[in-house]
Amino acid sequence: xxxxxxxxxxxxxxxxxxxxxxxxxxxxxxxxxxxxxxxxxxxxxxxxxxxxxxxxxxxxxxxxxxxxxxxxxxxxxxxxxxxxxxxxxxxxxxxxxxxxxxxxxxxxxxxxxxxxxxxxxxxxxxxxxxxxxxxxxxxxxxxxxxxxxxxxxxxxxxxxxxxxxxxxxxxxxxxxxxxxxxxxxxxxxxxxxxxxxxxxxxxxxxxxxxxxxxxxxxxxxxxxxxxxxxxxxxxxxxxxxxxxxxxxxxxxxxxxxxxxxxxxxxx
Amino acid sequence: xxxxxxxxxxxxxxxxxxxxxxxxxxxxxxxxxxxxxxxxxxxxxxxxxxxxxxxxxxxxxxxxxxxxxxxxxxxxxxxxxxxxxxxxxxxxxxxxxxxxxxxxxxxxxxxxxxxxxxxxxxxxxxxxxxxxxxxxxxxxxxxxxxxxxxxxxxxxxxxxxxxxxxxxxxxxxxxxxxxxxxxxxxxxxxxxxxxxxx
Numbered sequence: 101x102x103x104x105x106x107x108x109x110x111x112x113x114x115x116x117x118x119x120x121x122x123x124x125x126x127x128x129x130x131x132x133x134x135x136x137x138x139x140x141x142x143x144x145x146x147x148x149x150x151x152x153x154x155x156x157x158x159x160x161x162x163x164x165x166x167x168x169x170x171x172x173x174x175x176x177x178x179x180x181x182x183x184x185x186x187x188x189x190x191x192x193x194x195x196x197x198x199x200x201x202x203x204x205x206x207x208x209x210x211x212x213x214x215x216x217x218x219x220x221x222x223x224x225x226x227x228x229x230x231x232x233x234x235x236x237x238x239x240x241x242x243x244x245x246x247x248x249x250x251x252x253x254x255x256x257x258x259x260x261x262x263x264x265x266x267x268x269x270x271x272x273x274x275x276x277x278x279x280x281x282x283x284x285x286x287x288x289x290x291x292x293x294x295x296x297x298x299x300x301x302x303x304x305x306x307x308x309x310x311x312x313x314x315x316x317x318x319x320x321x322x323x324x325x326x327x328x329x330x331x332x333x334x335x336x337x338x339x340x341x342x343x344x345x346x347x348x349x350x351x352x353x354x355x356x357x358x359x360x361x362x363x364x365x366x367x
Numbered sequence: 368x369x370x371x372x373x374x375x376x377x378x379x380x381x382x383x384x385x386x387x388x389x390x391x392x393x394x395x396x397x398x399x400x401x402x403x404x405x406x407x408x409x410x411x412x413x414x415x416x417x418x419x420x421x422x423x424x425x426x427x428x429x430x431x432x433x434x435x436x437x438x439x440x441x442x443x444x445x446x447x448x449x450x451x452x453x454x455x456x457x458x459x460x461x462x463x464x465x466x467x468x469x470x471x472x473x474x475x476x477x478x479x480x481x482x483x484x485x486x487x488x489x490x491x492x493x494x495x496x497x498x499x500x501x502x503x504x505x506x507x508x509x510x511x512x513x514x515x516x517x518x519x520x521x522x523x524x525x526x527x528x529x530x531x532x533x534x535x536x537x538x539x540x541x542x543x544x545x546x547x548x549x550x551x552x553x554x555x556x557x558x559x560x561x562x563x564x565x
Contacts, residue, residue: 120546153514335423
């Protein structure tokens with residue numbers, strides 16, 4: 101059916117309905133029979149009119165600011181977005197690893213380098229929040245700060261998902277729903293080759309829905325102890341289980357859970 | 368209006384396109400985008416979402432889409448805030464449709480946001496708002512009221528029907544006819560402006 105086959109008023113009504121979001125299923129089907137380019141143009145004009153109307157009704161420029169947790173997640177997303185844009189063809193950055201067992205000389209050199217990086221980042225990204233995943237220096241301190249200050253702290257111990265794995269002490273996980281921040285302390289997790297596979301965290305929150313929340317992809321380059329910040333892609337409410345899977349580089353949207361080294365149950 | 372212009376004047380000179388900078392992937396551009404439009408997007412998301420958690424998810428999706436589509440913004444066609452609002456409304460309507468057709472937004476919202484002024488560029492708003500205000504003022508009162516409830520308050524047609532005690536079909540018709548008249552009026556403004564001698 102061409103646009104000419106529809107009455108002009110009907111055509112405009114459908115575009116207005118599209119912009120208002122009130123089309124019925126039958127009307128959605130009706131739209132599919134219209135020349136898409138004509139309809140898209142009219143729909144966009146209608147959407148623009150609706151947008152301008154909203155801003156006009158808003159008038160006073162509004163009086164709300166973003167909740168702090170959401171603002172922090174957006175800033176974290178922004179860092180990730182820019183990193184993905186800039187490093188589209190480069191290897192993923194390694195996990196944030198704390199120096200747990202190194203010589204004094206190594207530690208001093210590491211701290212000097214870390215301080216330089218921190219200073220550079222402070223100048224370059226003055227608005228970067230504590231969840232920005234490029235700051236490698238203060239991760240353990242950030243974790244300790246969260247543990248000390250969070251009033252709603254969720255804590256759990258990592259345990260092997262397989263009974264064949266007998267190593268007991270695997271570290272812990274802490275999470276605060278109020279700040280939407282959390283950290284994994286991981287011990288004995290095998291070093292991975294980021295070009296072949298990466299670890300991915302999943303957060304189970306049944307209060308939200310039955311789909312695990314992606315908690316971020318990370319690497320391990322030190323089997324002794326690594327502290328990794330959680331990068332939840334969606335808001336977490338009441339987590340009941342955290343799980344780490346091994347996935348292809350970059351992670352997956354849905355895990356088949358074939359390789360599930362660690363889980364942490366929340367009591 | 369003169370007060371608004373006086374307030375806006377210092378910002379006209381300071382105005383810069385956040386989206387243009389995002390399109391260039393400038394390091395601080397995304398934070399600028401969040402600071403400038405976070406409140407606007409949040410206001411929209413609250414009105415069109417059934418819960419705070421849902422609204423927060425929507426805001427994340429909207430900003431991701433804004434950053435991805437930043438290069439499509441054309442300052443000669445619309446104000447940046449209009450572009451942001453268009454993207455946000457489209458995403459919210461899509462989410463609403465997907466989640467549940469029967470879901471009703473609720474007026475008893477319990478948000479923990481704190482009060483502060485929105486930092487949307489006022490200069491842009493004044494120019495477009497002046498036109499939109501004249502067009503909205505030209506609508507019949509019932510058209511304008513239904514549009515305000517639907518577009519600004521995020522009320523469903525059922526809610527509007529209940530509150531105004533008019534049939535659902537009439538609400539739909541009033542909203543659509545009102546929006547058509549609004550669009551036509553704005554197009555006339557654009558045409559008259561384009562044809563006007565400088």
